[in-house]
Amino acid sequence: MSERSFVVAVVGATGAVGEVLLTLLAERDFPIGELRPLASERSVGSTIRFAGKDVPVQLAEPSAFDGADFVFFAATGSLSKDLAPEAAKRGAIVIDKSSTWRLNDDVPLVVPEINADALEKHQGIISCPNCTTIGFVMALEPIRRAAGLRQVIVTTLQAVGGTGKPGLDELEEQKAALRSGQPAVPKVYAAQIADNVVPLCESFRDDGYSTEEVKLLHETRKILGMSSLDVSMTCVRVPVPVGHSASILIETETPLSAAAAREALSAFPGVEVMDDPANNIFPTPADVVDRDEVLVGRIRKDIGSDRLWIWQVSDNLRKGAATNAIQIAEAMISRGLR
């Protein structure tokens, strides 16, 4: 990539996304000169393992960003709201995984395979879309390039890993409770998630939509640069540890055959088609765990119209979070923006 090396800070280094981020920075040989794992007071004093060494976790505070090239925020929105501007002010490039900055006009919201050009106008903070949005737009963009998009209808089936460790813990705790004949007491989610599905991701707004659903709409529009794209959605939580799925019906501008859609999806970087019904081949969350690709299958024409059905699966912690964040940093370097 480059013989230069960079000072990289990771805020939220001890969380679910932070852990995957550190693993991937090592796996992808990201040119790190110095790594600074940062976290809230609670985690200070612990160490994280990186490239064979134990690195002490430091407090996430403004001075920790001095001299940093890249600061990945894999933490809560409030931490990002307070600290991202401090990091940017100190000359670092912030790549933020929280929802805080996503719809800010001065902040590029980037999936590098789709809209890396938006990075050119950055003002220090770059935002990484929601984990559900990333897999979704990765499946839409090849179709759009082939035939345009008129309307998209989607029901998502989202893994508990999308809620981070609390979600993963809640699923396991409830499974154990049910096994021993105890009730599954909801704490993180509004209803039992083990042995169940919950038609609510995040929380409800006054209009009856969930915050997750509205994010999916607005982030998709911003990334695709289609400010009035008609996206219609219901987001559902399912008892799956990792891997978000989406059942998507797409109305294109011009008719597109299933074969042509399959070809467009196969040719797109970061997308892999798994679609051979005759041999029971289709992607599931279990297939995508620890993979960077967005998997697409069940590509077929609607029975009564020219629309296309597809089924999309992605690892919400990888392409849905850590992979996409690192790809943004890599794109910044290769474009000479750092």
Next chain:
Amino acid sequence: MSERSFVVAVVGATGAVGEVLLTLLAERDFPIGELRPLASERSVGSTIRFAGKDVPVQLAEPSAFDGADFVFFAATGSLSKDLAPEAAKRGAIVIDKSSTWRLNDDVPLVVPEINADALEKHQGIISCPNCTTIGFVMALEPIRRAAGLRQVIVTTLQAVGGTGKPGLDELEEQKAALRSGQPAVPKVYAAQIADNVVPLCESFRDDGYSTEEVKLLHETRKILGMSSLDVSMTCVRVPVPVGHSASILIETETPLSAAAAREALSAFPGVEVMDDPANNIFPTPADVVDRDEVLVGRIRKDIGSDRLWIWQVSDNLRKGAATNAIQIAEAMISRGLR
């Protein structure tokens, strides 16, 4: 209901649906003079418990139908294909849960709350719709009566109980395997179902649709008497023991507000609205287990159109199977058709 009593045979008395059917026949005080639990050779010799007595299971063969008033088929399609005409020939009313007769023009396909009138033209065999279809049409019919139906788009999230005991066993076996670090080996389904979702219910046809998806289309059209209704669907299996869910987008003939839809659904017999986002109230499969009602929530207008989103849940073994079958028999009696 009536002071008369009836000879009732249940084919498949030892299966998942058969068991629930027997429980419900007792619970609902169905006027049974004589009960004949029938099954294949394998189960003959065992007994089933009914109304406080052990009743021996007999072989499902033509002579077992002599003198029967009602024969419930809760067995495989092939058994129903061979034996249902034999039962009808002997003057019994057959209520069949298999898919064998559903689309036969001479066989009424009935959800009593919706199209009990179709029973009047029966010729001995009456068919009970697929468990997914029943919950789906129960949620559509009140909307249709209020504003007509132009188009329906649905993604189902179906419980493993829809595959009967083999599905329930597969989920539990795979959960146990994963807990002990073993791989989850698929036998009943084409892919791992524990900790996963599988975008295939039943098996694939040559056109890339699953048999379940096509059933949902054709059965819905027949029950609603709308032979060209545009139903667009993807059916997904989820790791839930009992309770099918459906995420449904409905385009009505005339605009219908969410409030009016809520009212229409609430007023419909057999439907219960659970819809109060401000208090995190919505239905999930865990809420519907052992209930006869179809639960509906998340009733809201689409953001970009006049369409309505709803979320529907029903117990696939109760209203999706046994309850509906018994309601058919009850309707036959109250209409004087037996």
